[in-house]
Amino acid sequence: MIRISVPATSANCSVGFDTMGLALDWRGMFLFEQADSLRITGCPEAYAGEDNLIWRAYLTGCEAGGFSPDPLHIHIESDIPFARGLGSSATCIVAGLAAAWEVH
Structure with a gap:
């Protein structure tokens, strides 16, 4: 099992956009493990399919690295x-890309 932790960002928060920053204590924790088929848990059902941003980023990372996605x-x-x-x-994007390199 691979555990990837990614911090929140304030880059698009409110009218400050990229000119102001906030210290945030929120993190996204993502767990990846080999499976027989794609399964995504811990999010609303609407986000648990093949169009999931984490999965798409993982596939992009695999393509960039020349890996065969599992x-x-x-x-x-x-x-x-x-x-x-x-x-x-x-x-989600950072976690998916990092997972491609960690899994392979």
């Missing part, structure tokens, strides 16, 4: 709110 069980433990400009999408 089916994974991805478990998400995150207290970063969705769609609030606090980096939930960025944490």
